[in-house]
Amino acid sequence: MCGIVGYLGEGNVYDILIKGLHRLEYRGYDSAGVALVSPSGNINVFKAKGKVANLESFCQSKDLSARAGIAHTRWATHGEPSDVNAHPHFSEDGNIAIVHNGTIENYKLLKDVLEKHGCSFHSETDTEVLAQLIEYIRVTNKCSLLDAVREALKQVVGAYAIAVVAKDDPDTIIAARQSSPLAIGIGENGSYFLASDASPFVEYTNECVYLKDGEIAEIRRGVPLKITNLNNEESTVDVTTLQLSISQLEKGGYPHFMLKEIFEQPSTLRDCIRGRVVADGDRININGVNDNKEKFRNAKRIVIVACGTSWHAGLIGKYLLQDMCKVPVVVEYASEFRYSNPIINADDVVIAISQSGETADTLAAIQIAKEAGAFVFGISNVVGSSIPRETYAGCYIHVGPEIGVASTKAFTGQVMVLTLLALAIAQIRGTLSDEEIAKVGKCILKLPDYVEQVLKLSPQIERLSLIYTYARNFLYLGRGYSYPVALEGALKLKEISYIHAEGYPAAEMKHGPIALIDQEMPTVIIAPQDHLYEKIVSNVQQVKARGGSILAIVTEGDSVIANLADHVLEVPDVPECLSPIITSVPLQLLSYYIAINKGKDVDMPRNLAKSVTVE
Ligand code: F6R
Numbered sequence: 106m107c108g109i110v111g112y113l114g115e116g117n118v119y120d121i122l123i124k125g126l127h128r129l130e131y132r133g134y135d136s137a138g139v140a141l142v143s144p145s146g147n148i149n150v151f152k153a154k155g156k157v158a159n160l161e162s163f164c165q166s167k168d169l170s171a172r173a174g175i176a177h178t179r180w181a182t183h184g185e186p187s188d189v190n191a192h193p194h195f196s197e198d199g200n201i202a203i204v205h206n207g208t209i210e211n212y213k214l215l216k217d218v219l220e221k222h223g224c225s226f227h228s229e230t231d232t233e234v235l236a237q238l239i240e241y242i243r244v245t246n247k248c249s250l251l252d253a254v255r256e257a258l259k260q261v262v263g264a265y266a267i268a269v270v271a272k273d274d275p276d277t278i279i280a281a282r283q284s285s286p287l288a289i290g291i292g293e294n295g296s297y298f299l300a301s302d303a304s305p306f307v308e309y310t311n312e313c314v315y316l317k318d319g320e321i322a323e324i325r326r327g328v329p330l331k332i333t334n335l336n337n338e339e340s341t342v343d344v345t346t347l348q349l350s351i352s353q354l355e356k357g358g359y360p361h362f363m364l365k366e367i368f369e370q371p372s373t374l375r376d377c378i379r380g381r382v383v384a385d386g387d388r389i390n391i392n393g394v395n396d397n398k399e400k401f402r403n404a405k406r407i408v409i410v411a412c413g414t415s416w417h418a419g420l421i422g423k424y425l426l427q428d429m430c431k432v433p434v435v436v437e438y439a440s441e442f443r444y445s446n447p448i449i450n451a452d453d454v455v456i457a458i459s460q461s462g463e464t465a466d467t468l469a470a471i472q473i474a475k476e477a478g479a480f481v482f483g484i485s486n487v488v489g490s491s492i493p494r495e496t497y498a499g500c501y502i503h504v505g506p507e508i509g510v511a512s513t514k515a516f517t518g519q520v521m522v523l524t525l526l527a528l529a530i531a532q533i534r535g536t537l538s539d540e541e542i543a544k545v546g547k548c549i550l551k552l553p554d555y556v557e558q559v560l561k562l563s564p565q566i567e568r569l570s571l572i573y574t575y576a577r578n579f580l581y582l583g584r585g586y587s588y589p590v591a592l593e594g595a596l597k598l599k600e601i602s603y604i605h606a607e608g609y610p611a612a613e614m615k616h617g618p619i620a621l622i623d624q625e626m627p628t629v630i631i632a633p634q635d636h637l638y639e640k641i642v643s644n645v646q647q648v649k650a651r652g653g654s655i656l657a658i659v660t661e662g663d664s665v666i667a668n669l670a671d672h673v674l675e676v677p678d679v680p681e682c683l684s685p686i687i688t689s690v691p692l693q694l695l696s697y698y699i700a701i702n703k704g705k706d707v708d709m710p711r712n713l714a715k716s717v718t719v720e
Contacts, residue, residue: 106718107192107206108132108178109287110305111268111278113326114296118171119164121298125305126157126178128354131362131508131708131715132206132301133180136191139164140202141171142275148202152191156709172275173326175268175299177204180714183212184229194233196240197224201250201271203239205232206301207264207285208719215260235261239269251323254279258321259335264465264719266316268299276326280316285718286463286491287316291344295327301716302487303347304354304506311347315489345489353505363509363601363707367693368560371553373504373514374686377521378549386546387539389528393482393498400480401530404454407432408447408479410439410470411458412717414512414596418519419458420589421685425527428682431536439466440720442473449477456482456526460507460515461716462490469720471495484522486515500526509708510715511600513693516593517556517686524549524682548680552687555677559690562674566691569656569672570698576627579606580618581692582648583631584641590631590685594692601707602700611644622653629695630670631688634660635681645669656695658688 108129112121122139137160138152149171153163157178177192184190193202209215212231215238220226224237235257243253250271258265264284271277280287280299290298290306290313298306299322303313314330316322320340323331332340359365383390394401407426409419416438423434437447439457443466449455455474459467462485471492474481483496486504493499502518528545531537573579579598583591592608599606609618611630622628628648632641642665648655649669657670660678667673674691700707 106132106180106714106716108301109175109204109206109266109268109299111175111280111299111324112297113173113276113278113324114292115294116296118174119169122174122176123157123161125300126160126176128304129301130157130178131510133178133714134709135179135181135186136188137176137178138191138193139174139176140193140195140204140270141169142173142270142272143168143170144172146272146275148195148199148270148272150193150195150202152188152193154186154188154191173270173278175202175204175270175278182208182719183231190228190230192232194228194230194236196236198240200273201236201240201243201269203232203236203267203269205235206266206718207283209235209261209265210263211261231263235267250274250277251279251321254281255321255335255337258283266301278324279321280324281321282316283318284465284468289314289316289322289324289330291330297324297330299324303349307347307349307354308351313345313347314342315345348488349506354508361509361708363511363513363697366507366509366514367690367697369505370514370517370690371557371560373518374521374553374556376503376505377518378525378553381525382546382549386550387543389525389532389542389546391500391525391529393500394526394529394533397480397498398533400454402533403452404432405450405452407434408449408453408455408474409434409436409458410442410455410467410474412439412464412466414516414593415458415460415519417589417593417596418516418523419456420592421520421586422456422458422523422527424586425523425682426530429527429531429537430534432534437470439464439470443469447473449474449479451478453479454482455479456484457492457496458484458519459492460486460512460519462487462492463716463718465718465720468492468495484519486518510710510713511597511696511707517689520685545680545682548683552679552683555679555687556690559676559687562691563694566674566694567698570695570702573627573656573695574699574702576604576625578621578626579604580614580621580626580628581606581608581631582611582614582628582644584611584637585635586681586685587631587633587635587688590689590692591629593689594629594631594696597693597696598699600713601696601710602703602705603711604699611641614644615647619647619651622648622651624652624654627654627656629692630655630657632657632659632666633676633681633684633688634663634678635684642666658691
């Protein structure tokens with residue numbers, strides 16, 4: 106949700122900022138801009154509506170010389186996407202410029218006060234208010250940029266990651282964070298980088314400092330980084346060594362990140378499993394669980410909080426944990442949980458799932474759970490992100506950077522970790538025998554190979570997608586473990602092809618959605634051979650009887666559904682608890698090809714952003 110980049114050093118400032126913006130474009134892409142602090146002491150601000158490429162075209166004939174700069178790619182919150190609402194914003198006197206990710210909740214109040222003091226505003230954004238406030242304080246108090254930022258932030262309610270530059274202080278960038286991520290890269294020869302995540306500077310340095318909530322960084326050319334808080338108390342500078350590689354951030358020969366990430370799943374699943382399924386599959390080893398055995402042994406209930414695709418993974422987690430650990434599980438949308446007066450007890454284990462580790466609602470839900478005394482466990486992908494830091498223990502999914510906005514490999518990674526977690530907790534609680542654990546453990550070791558086999562369906566799915574591309578509505582049905590897979594399949598299609606799709610528990614269909622079925626609306630049915638197989642065959646028949654067209658995902662060799670459905674995609678036979686990983690992959694490919702047939706930008710679907718750091 107909005108990407109920020111900053112740079113101060115001897116390199117080509119504009120090029121570094123633009124390259125960085127491209128890396129962060131997954132966070133938002135409705136407008137972009139740069140503020141360049143020129144060698145002559147001016148701040149040149151260039152902005153353009155649309156993607157970063159539009160900004161580049163706009164900048165072609167401009168003076169781009171700079172000694173420092175900040176840049177932004179936007180996902181609109183306050184004010185429509187437009188040149189004027191694009192960041193950077195500057196103070197009325199043009200002396201300071203700012204980029205911001207987050208929302209200033211009390212911006213209206215602050216704006217009213219500033220207007221009374223004679224400030225006028227040009228954009229509809231909350232960020233311009235912050236720019237004017239900082240400069241107003243700087244001029245009135247005759248103080249440094251750092252002190253002005255600190256004083257301004259004391260008056261702000263909301264979430265922010267900001268970077269600020271001033272005309273008369275060209276070798277300084279002031280950065281601060283509260284609830285929105287910000288990473289600082291320490292470069293060579295006294296240079297510094299700044300970004301919403303480390304991807305924009307990974308090729309220049311692997312030394313990174315993740316700013317914490319309430320911290321302000323004073324980034325000065327050639328001077329050691331100084332971090333203080335709003336009370337001007339100095340914090341230690343914790344330098345992390347980045348493990349990212351550039352190849353993980355590139356398309357690697359695929360036309361889109363989404364396709365690359367779908368095809369990466371055999372290897373991401375191997376990375377996710379590595380070291381966790383041990384003794385030839387006989388035992389499961391999750392450090393975050395082993396270190397907290399008592400919490401998991403004594404848990405009376407597990408509450409899962411997440412949003413979007415991660416919430417779908419959480420729903421699968423419910424089936425896994427209830428089946429294997431015999432513990433009651435509830436799964437809540439984090440956004441609903443936080444405002445529902447949730448009843449959380451000290452003997453609850455709360456599991457927060459988030460690819461980005463930065464989702465604002467999930468972070469808020471974690472806070473509530475911690476205040477209620479629950480043990481909070483995080484499942485995340487992004488190392489060093491807020492959720493792993495805010496939870497008591499956790500487990501990374503280790504699938505590498507996911508750049509396609511529609512989540513694919515992170516979803517299967519989350520489901521894999523939840524499966525391992527359920528097995529590890531079952532070991533502790535004694536709810537599965539050693540033989541039962543070993544049976545699943547051995548299959549998990551083979552699962553990446555099965556996913557490889559499923560990916561071979563790609564040409565067949567590409568052909569089938571042509572038949573389904575022009576449907577205006579889709580229904581996705583599944584039961585048991587396949588019900589959340591249906592929800593996720595429908596979400597993927599909606600997100601990238603803009604076709605309306607609804608996921609439903611197959612048996613619920615007759616309580617309403619069956620009225621929609623006709624030849625125009627395809628139904629995708631996820632029907633592996635599990636303990637509900639006979640039931641779903643009846644659901645297939647019910648759709649067929651009403652003239653609906655059916656695409657079914659079935660276990661290989663299934664002739665019953667093959668005779669009823671218009672098309673089938675056969676996947677390998679795996680234990681029921683592992684079927685969601687196998688059946689979700691063809692649905693990812695189906696969405697991908699349909700969106701491509703419709704000419705959509707699958708990596709950057711309209712209105713979406715990858716990391717939702719605002720409410
Ligand atoms: C869908 C998708 C979103 C995210 C949701 C939560 O493809 O990516 O629905 O799953 O915004 O994001 P995280 O997992 O980062 O908390």
